[in-house]
Amino acid sequence: MFFCLASGATFGAMAVFGKLAYAEGATVGTLLALRFLFASGLFWAGGAGRSLPARRDVLIALGLGAGGYALQAGLYFTALPRIDAGVLSLLVFTFPIIVAVAAVALGRERLTRRRALALGASSAGLVLVVGGAGALDPVGVALGLGAAVVYSGYILVSESVAKRMSPLTLAALVCTGAAGALTVGTVLVGQFQPGELTVAGWWWLLCLAGVSTVAAIALFFAGLARVGPTRSAILATVEPLVTVILAFVVFGETIGLAGVLGGGLVLAAVLLVQTGDR
Template identity: 40%
Template sequence: MSHARPDPRGVALCLASAAGFGAMAIFAKEAYSGGAGIATLLAVRFVLAAAVLWALVLPRRSRLSRERRTPSLLPGLALGCLYAVEASAFFFALSRIDAALAELLLYGYPALVVVGAALLGRERLSRGRAAALALSTAGIVLVLAAGEIGNVDGLGVVAAITSSFLYAGYVLVSDRVVSDRDPLLVCAQVVTGAALCFLAYGLSTGSIHLALSAEAWVAIVSISLLSTVVPILAFLKGMQLVGVGTATITSTAEPVFTVALAMVVLGERLAPVQLLGGALVLAALALLARPRGSRRTDAASRRELGSPRVSGAHEPAPHAARPAPAREDRERTAVG
């Protein structure tokens, strides 16, 4: 079902998710400078986040047990493993190609999600949504194109493209998993699945080292809370309210938040082309938020889709990841 106008609460939640993931690069730089490696950062990030989420979920067990059906752990844990595989593919790409190129290839996922949702019959690809997708994609290219592309390695390019498809799959599957479940519970399950994967890898390879500086620990805790718990939960709840397509396009604001925070916190300067790219992303969000016709038009649209109006119904909905380190951050930096 397609919303005549996205729920402002859902859009705000997806923007909050993008801001949280976008801040990850800033925190990750502090963690790396304090001695944290990628394996340590990923494992500790998700273990801490899982602990926080389950501390929030467990007091609500009685209410959750009264749901129509008992939520299974398996779908959420499987989603977490998918998220971990996507992150690993993106990190592998970053080890072979420059971050800007990896980011550009990864951010093909919004188009994959929107088109995939249309092909699966979940949402209609309207002209307005297609225009917003085109604007946001062009904006991302301009924001990230200021970075160095460097040498193009075939295997790295394949890994980045694979990461894009995996993250799109994660989002589309999340859309179904979270549609009739508590987003907090699903978020806890997803993060736990990712934590188990990264913990197993780190322990089996001996690549987890906890002798870090105080600054590194502060940064990792910040990533766990502000760039994992908050954005993943906000994304899942936001998609429940606005649908997978609108949520995914809104998430393209993530690279804009990253470069803006880099300017404010790290003193980095933005090129004019990056400012133009940010403006295009904002224009895409404004296009998504505008009303799309009268009630009569909306009713005609529903008849065309053959879906009767149900009071209180909304699109099924899944940032996982989201990834998505920008995304250089959702997954590259600590991923996300």
């Protein structure tokens, strides 16, 4: 449980780091490419290559990065300049519902009463936390929902691979696949412009890579291998709560009474998962 919660918290800082990087000269392409180039380098420097798995699993993990994680990240960070960070978090965090329904449909897990209640509580809490938003950009909404769908498929596919190799190795391979796909793609479309970054911009991208990528992904895979896709998805709902809190601290955004109530529901969902299934 701890790994999933810690992963959610570090992922929660991602939107704030992203907006700060955009303000310091980063384009979407620059952010995506450098994020995963830095992250993959940090993973391999940290010893991810000490024991590589079978070739088939290596290729699967690289494919997850290039075809799954890269696409999800691209959708997310393209949506980020269009809509508020909190609203984007809500849209993306429809993925626990998608994961739970898909896992049950595939016969992998049972949707117990306690788990269903936790899903309902976390979803209602997220609505309250980021509710009250004004007019929404329809393209941003579509991109956010698309990121949720892609991320759901990514979680379900990566579960079996996560049980066959170390979280560090899997995270390194996923980031390497994403780095390759995103770097080539952004260069081809003319979005790779690192020369436009300020010194502060480089710093925020390093924070994005180190905190909200290296630490977050490694912790997520460690948690996924221990608690399964539905529990890990529910526990990860602390992410938007952290995003809202950080947005308040950094940008002065307020959440009001509805946000406080929503945060309580998210924490209640976490406690329901921790106390087991019935």
